[in-house]
Amino acid sequence: xxxIILQILxxxxxxxxxxxxxxxxxxxxxTLGVVNFAHGALFMIGAxxxxxxxxxxxxxxxxxxxxxxxxxxxxxxxKTPYVHSWFGPxxxxxxxxxxxxxxxxxxxxxxxxxxxxxxxxxIKHFYKRPHADQILVTFGLAIVLQELIKxxxxxxxxxTGAPDVFRGSxxxxxxxGFDPNVIIYPYWRLVYFAFAAVIIGAVFAFLQFTTFGxxxxxxxADRETVGLLGINIDKKFTxxxxxxxxxxGLAGVMYAPINSPNYHMGMDFLVLSFVVVVVGGMGSLxxxxxxxxxxxxxxxxxxxxxxxxxxxxxxxxxxxxxxxxILLTRPRGLMGRKGVMxx
Amino acid sequence: MSxxxxxxxxxxxxxxxxxxxxxxxxxxxxxxxxxxxNAPGDSSVTLGFNVPQTGPYADEGADELRAYELAVxxxxxxxxxxxxxxxSSQALDGTGILGRKVEYVTGxxxxxxxxxxxxxxxxxxxxxxxxxxxxxxxxxAVAVQGLCQEAGVIFMSGLTHSxxxxxxxKKANGFRHFFNAYMSAAALAxxxxxxxxxxxxxxxxxxDYTWGWTQQESIAxxxxxxxxxxxxxxxxxxxxxxxxxxxxxxxxxxADVLVLNHYGGNMxxxxxxxxxxxxxxxxxxxxxxxxxxxxxxxLMARGAGENVKGIFGSTNWHWSLQDDASKAFVKxxxxxxxxxxxxxxxxxxxxxxxxxxxxxxxxxxxxxxxxEALEGFEFDGLGNGxxxxxxxxxxxxxxxxxxxxxxxxxxxxxxxxxxxxxxxAQVEYAPDHPMFAGGQLGSCNPGA
Numbered sequence: 001x002x003x004i005i006l007q008i009l010x011x012x013x014x015x016x017x018x019x020x021x022x023x024x025x026x027x028x029x030x031t032l033g034v035v036n037f038a039h040g041a042l043f044m045i046g047a048x049x050x051x052x053x054x055x056x057x058x059x060x061x062x063x064x065x066x067x068x069x070x071x072x073x074x075x076x077x078x079k080t081p082y083v084h085s086w087f088g089p090x091x092x093x094x095x096x097x098x099x100x101x102x103x104x105x106x107x108x109x110x111x112x113x114x115x116x117x118x119x120x121x122x123i124k125h126f127y128k129r130p131h132a133d134q135i136l137v138t139f140g141l142a143i144v145l146q147e148l149i150k151x152x153x154x155x156x157x158x159x160t161g162a163p164d165v166f167r168g169s170x171x172x173x174x175x176x177g178f179d180p181n182v183i184i185y186p187y188w189r190l191v192y193f194a195f196a197a198v199i200i201g202a203v204f205a206f207l208q209f210t211t212f213g214x215x216x217x218x219x220x221a222d223r224e225t226v227g228l229l230g231i232n233i234d235k236k237f238t239x240x241x242x243x244x245x246x247x248x249g250l251a252g253v254m255y256a257p258i259n260s261p262n263y264h265m266g267m268d269f270l271v272l273s274f275v276v277v278v279v280g281g282m283g284s285l286x287x288x289x290x291x292x293x294x295x296x297x298x299x300x301x302x303x304x305x306x307x308x309x310x311x312x313x314x315x316x317x318x319x320x321x322x323x324x325x326i327l328l329t330r331p332r333g334l335m336g337r338k339g340v341m342x343x
Numbered sequence: 344m345s346x347x348x349x350x351x352x353x354x355x356x357x358x359x360x361x362x363x364x365x366x367x368x369x370x371x372x373x374x375x376x377x378x379x380x381n382a383p384g385d386s387s388v389t390l391g392f393n394v395p396q397t398g399p400y401a402d403e404g405a406d407e408l409r410a411y412e413l414a415v416x417x418x419x420x421x422x423x424x425x426x427x428x429x430x431s432s433q434a435l436d437g438t439g440i441l442g443r444k445v446e447y448v449t450g451x452x453x454x455x456x457x458x459x460x461x462x463x464x465x466x467x468x469x470x471x472x473x474x475x476x477x478x479x480x481x482x483x484a485v486a487v488q489g490l491c492q493e494a495g496v497i498f499m500s501g502l503t504h505s506x507x508x509x510x511x512x513k514k515a516n517g518f519r520h521f522f523n524a525y526m527s528a529a530a531l532a533x534x535x536x537x538x539x540x541x542x543x544x545x546x547x548x549x550x551d552y553t554w555g556w557t558q559q560e561s562i563a564x565x566x567x568x569x570x571x572x573x574x575x576x577x578x579x580x581x582x583x584x585x586x587x588x589x590x591x592x593x594x595x596x597x598a599d600v601l602v603l604n605h606y607g608g609n610m611x612x613x614x615x616x617x618x619x620x621x622x623x624x625x626x627x628x629x630x631x632x633x634x635x636x637x638x639x640x641x642l643m644a645r646g647a648g649e650n651v652k653g654i655f656g657s658t659n660w661h662w663s664l665q666d667d668a669s670k671a672f673v674k675x676x677x678x679x680x681x682x683x684x685x686x687x688x689x690x691x692x693x694x695x696x697x698x699x700x701x702x703x704x705x706x707x708x709x710x711x712x713x714x715e716a717l718e719g720f721e722f723d724g725l726g727n728g729x730x731x732x733x734x735x736x737x738x739x740x741x742x743x744x745x746x747x748x749x750x751x752x753x754x755x756x757x758x759x760x761x762x763x764x765x766x767x768a769q770v771e772y773a774p775d776h777p778m779f780a781g782g783q784l785g786s787c788n789p790g791a
Binding site: 002003009011013014076150154157158159167181182185186188189258260262264300315316 | 616677
């Protein structure tokens with residue numbers, strides 16, 4: 001029982017990331033009809049927003065300490081972050097420590113701007129082209145973006161820590177009546193899950209309870225009719241692209257302390273997120289979220305030693321296996337509706 | 344009756360053209376004149392540096408390339424000479440190799456076996472490289488070594504730590520300076536025993552490819568010999584990025600040590616995840632829970648940040664060594680590039696010098712002459728103390744460094760501290776040791 005609870009918890013944070021990326025993918029596909037293979041790169045750029053803020057906060061001035069030497073035997077150059085001298089060592093250290101949450105504030109406008117530029121500068125030229133062209137151009141864009149990140153930040157993962165207060169783990173087992181150390185779960189992953197829930201809720205509320213959201217939903221259902229009513233649906237959809245980019249970016253920012261960001265992390269999530277979208281049902285936002293968590297938890301279960309000993313390698317294929325079964329039994333996915341994205 | 348237009352002059356002209364045409368490929372293949380592949384001309388010789396320039400190990404590849412460029416500079420008489428003055432063999436004099444200026448071409452392994460073979464093949468067939476060196480993965484090293492054996496060129500491997508490279512996949516044309524998984528385990532186990540005692544239960548997470556398998560087999564055998572029990576060994580996919588579902592069951596397994604047989608990004612992520620799950624703060628079986636990383640890379644330890652503090656592992660070489668050779672190399676590299684070299688840079692630099700020295704001592708670029716010069720070669724002054732290139736398997740035997748993540752680093756490069764320099768005798772093994780059995784060295788292939 002404890003192992004089952006543990007794997008459900010493990011699946012939640014991975015599922016949160018899948019759900020957030022798939023949510024953005026579905027928004028873009030649903031509104032613009034574009035298959036955006038650069039969406040994983042937006043997640044990666046979000047994570048590097050956290051890295052960048054961490055580096056900015058660590059910008060330092062140099063002083064020479066003649067009492068120590070560097071690796072060449074020269075007097076040691078000691079670097080002191082500016083924030084330490086501006087706010088004092090303790091407050092300065094706390095500010096640096098909170099670089100990931102601070103990065104959220106910067107990531108939102110940056111990601112929206114990147115989304116606008118991507119949509120207006122490149123993707124709008126491919127609206128009327130076949131999906132194959134869209135996939136090729138967005139996949140190419142993803143490679144360009146990840147190579148740019150690699151050029152500026154290198155190929156090695158970059159440690160981006162969570163604030164001290166969220167380091168360590170929470171003993172869920174004790175809470176549920178198990179022995180200590182049986183079910184433990186890192187605090188930051190709980191934060192990530194809660195954050196994902198808030199973002200998902202906010203996106204749904206935005207689409208459900210605002211006029212803007214109503215127009216977008218109408219546009220997703222019947223773009224032509226909404227256009228005939230005199231509404232500039234293209235402009236609304238561009239904003240939705242920016243919003244989807246921001247959701248992916250925020251998912252990336254908050255993911256940085258879970259796994260050290262590297263230039264390739266977007267690609268690692270992209271393919272699985274597409275499977276999530278298809279399993280959830282093309283164009284279905286609740287479907288994307290449901291499938292994200294479902295597949296994240298299933299993937300976690302498939303990594304259990306007990307299951308791997310019976311079915312070796314199952315952790316590598318479980319998502320695709322489940323996708324095949326669901327698509328065979330429900331060709332429109334879990335929550336796909338008849339007539340949506342089928343023309 | 345048929346009538347032909349054949350004339351004596353026409354037949355002679357056609358024959359001459361056809362003869363020249365047939366002879367041309369043979370002429371262009373200069374090697375055939377010398378009896379070996381890519382025999383150099385009188386003025387220059389081309390070496391092929393096959394390193395990961397893209398992909399997850401690109402930073403390590405970049406450091407390897409810096410080391411190669413430095414080695415070429417020193418071989419051609421430039422710079423401060425680096426380790427040339429400290430090298431026990433004084434055959435190299437800074438005039439290139441056998442009087443020929445050293446030039447180089449580069450390839451990108453992408454840390455993929457097929458891409459690495461393709462780039463090595465291109466350097467051999469199109470660019471005339473007479474020796475291939477580099478790489479940051481055992482899978483790549485084994486693949487490229489096989490290609491070089493077939494092509495008849497020498498392969499001086501870069502960073503490859505699997506037992507198989509000089510074990511079941513060894514080749515006569517291939518040579519490894521870097522240490523291997525067995526040596527890591529043989530050096531590390533006594534230190535672990537001293538630090539953590541002999542009554543320990545170890546849980547292994549192992550990268551599911553040649554290096555991971557041999558690393559796990561070696562460290563499990565060495566620690567079990569001290570009395571440790573191996574509770575479980577879980578193979579993790581090389582492409583895995585989140586190890587939480589593999590780490591979560593560790594605490595319920597009864598284990599009090601987690602051994603991460605991971606390298607590169609895998610190591611960074613699995614170690615980070617293990618620390619996130621609070622493993623290092625736990626007490627199991629009345630003891631502090633410990634984590635071990637058998638193979639450390641300073642470049643990649645940076646990615647794990649402060650999570651490496653206090654964690655034991657091993658390394659082939661470290662820039663903080665205080666012997667004259669290491670100091671000379673660190674000074675040379677640090678002055679040129681502004682930061683200390685990695686262990687990957689060191690082994691690549693040394694391999695280039697060793698090849699050049701072997702050619703010079705042999706007086707020939709013929710791969711079989713080079714093999715003969717390197718086999719059984721004893722040397723010193725290249726940063727690892729007295730070293731032997733064993734003839735039986737072309738593996739270097741030298742001291743091994745046991746290191747620990749530093750508690751108070753003074754800079755971003757100062758992440759590891761040397762705990763012990765394990766003497767060579769302690770990490771030696773018989774050529775027919777079961778962990779290295781199954782392959783044949785074969786005979787050298789000069790190609791052409």
